[in-house]
Amino acid sequence: MSEEDEGGGGGGPESDIAPPFSDQVLENVLESVLQFLTSRRDRNAASLVCRSWYRAEARTRRDLFIGNCYAVSPRRAIRRFSCVRAVVLKGKPRFADFSLVPHGWGAHFYPWVVDMASSYPFLEKICLKRMTIKDDDLSLIAQSFPFFKDLSLICCDGFSTVGLAIIAEKCRCLRVLDLIEDYIEDEEDDAVDWISKFPETTTTLESLVFDCVGSAFNFDALEALVSRSPRLRQLRVNHHVAVEQLRRLMARAPQLTHLGTGAFRSAFPGPGGGGGGEPEFDLLSSFASSKSLVCLSGFREVEPEYLPAIYPVCATLTSLNFSYAYLTADELKPVICHCHNLQTFWVLDTVGDEGLQAVAETCSDLRELRVFPLDATEDSEGSVSDIGLQAISEGCPKLRSILYFCQRMTNAAVVAMSKNCPDLVVFRLCIMGRHRPDRITGEPMDEGFGAIVMNCKKLTRLSVSGLLTDKAFEYIGKYGKLVRTLSVAFAGDSDLGLRYVLEGCSRLQKLEIRDSPFGDSALLSGLQYYYHMRFLWMSSCKLSIRGCRDVAQSLPHLVVEVINDTVEDGDTENVEKLYMYRSLEVPRDDMPPFVKIL
């Protein structure tokens, strides 16, 4: 603003010019900046800049993420964020997946949906993980949110095909219906044919995933639905669909990018199929016509003679899920050798070390590997070991995430992985036998896990197992500075182990421990850290009521739940299951009789 102004211009002495970010001007433009901030980290930071930013951010937050449904009440969340379009809610702790959380524990969607129904008329998306959602809740969704588009339910329970039918029928803008590893409450005979309830018109469906819905349905209705869903990109069907029907679906939806086959066998038992033709060649032509498939899953009840049908798409696949397919190495090899572009691969350990070696030879771009156990018990044969892990580490240097179940492991293989795969963000090794040492040296597995935390500088998630002393935990505490999630099973020597972790892992958010010898003194050593964590789970450790009560009394905003399997167990000194989490609210009042809140 120069001083040689002619009159009439708006420039003038600087004191007359409003500072660049006077409240008025700023609030007007702030929303045009905030609309492009989507991550919750950034939005949380923006909300702390100053009061007007807090207000503008609260008005414009569209995606609401709630990591623990009991940490905040629906009312408080809604009061702050008035214009939410998408909600992600997480409920039970992860060990619920291993049946450690008794049925009926909590995480009910009901109080959330009731409040959201009246406050978020423009809600479009709901994603729930490990929550209990009833058919009535589904009905409330369908009637309260006229613009509702996306429903994702992951590891949820409480609902049945009755609720699904209501969603199918009433949600006219439905784009995504993803049901992933849910427990559906139907009795086989009571199941409703919900697939038939989608409206007869062209739909806006883009994704339909229902492989976990066990009940049968009208296949013709599904075929017709797929035909009138031109935007459908992802379809994962259940085991009631066999290859003959799969072909029909693929013909109706040539634009599919993600396909979950049902049962990968003929609908007609016996050689050659009931139709007398060669269905495996027909299936081959279905895959050969696909130009867009990048992700394949399903393969339940797989009959290996059908596998060659997928060869035409192997080279373009970036994701392949064989975790339900009982395949040997010899059955896997001819498929995997075509999959040069694979980035994600899930498989059963039936393929053995030899199968994994074949993966390592071809899939040099692999980012994520999960090897699941066919038989998840301590004494099972188990056919993958350190040999497979070593091979993968040598062939797949870009690996970011691994989940590996095995019976035998060596430190050397784990160390090799820590050096060959420096980009690892997730390392979950589950040596199923309890307290198993290094298979060759007989040493504890301390050095292997130590190398992982030392060398993998981006590591945020770690699961440990095998024979581990306090040394392993010392390493984790010393080097695992970015670790947010730690899972410990059957490991450790003394309370010192837990102390190392609590004192060292400054970013730790989620800690789940089972069957490890940590007691009250270790628990109490962490008092200054528990408000910094989302939750702590400890089961079958050495905790007592007294220790847990001390924690509860020291930290008033920590909800300390002692969970028993039955009400009768509730009188002992010994605490079998402890689940504690920080919360902005008073402790919940919806707990079942077997949960005691201290």
Add this chain to the structure above:
Amino acid sequence: METSTCSKKIVQLRSSDGQLFEVDEEAAMSSEILKNMIEMGMPSPLPLYEVDATTLAMIVESWNRRLQEKRGEITEAELERWEEEELLKSKEPDGDAICVLLAANYLEDEHLIDRAGEAIAHHIKDMTVEEVRDYFEIENDFEREEEEKVFQQNAWAFH
């Protein structure tokens, strides 16, 4: 003024600090404010009380480029690259995105508001709260207790 077969109407604008600019009328229509002034027949030069010459020069150039893109003289990709690298200088810490955003807001130029908003958002992504305050020269007007409460709510509930 003579009109040629492709009539090019020119408008005159005056920045807040008195400098005059000549702009293609069609280009100037990118601004709702100017569009209204032109349609109402306001006399030249049209005064822009809150946009200084430096900023106005950049904005005018961006309008000209958009016009070029509209006419097919440059591609959309070329326009976007210019906007990002020259106009908003998104990659530089002292880039002009904030000035452009304020001016675009005053001028009611939706396209530029979005572009500048996005560039700023991209720049402040991953910044700490203090860094954002510094960048915008904003003072923290929270009471200490208030701020702690928000911080706690964010960390415990919404993260």
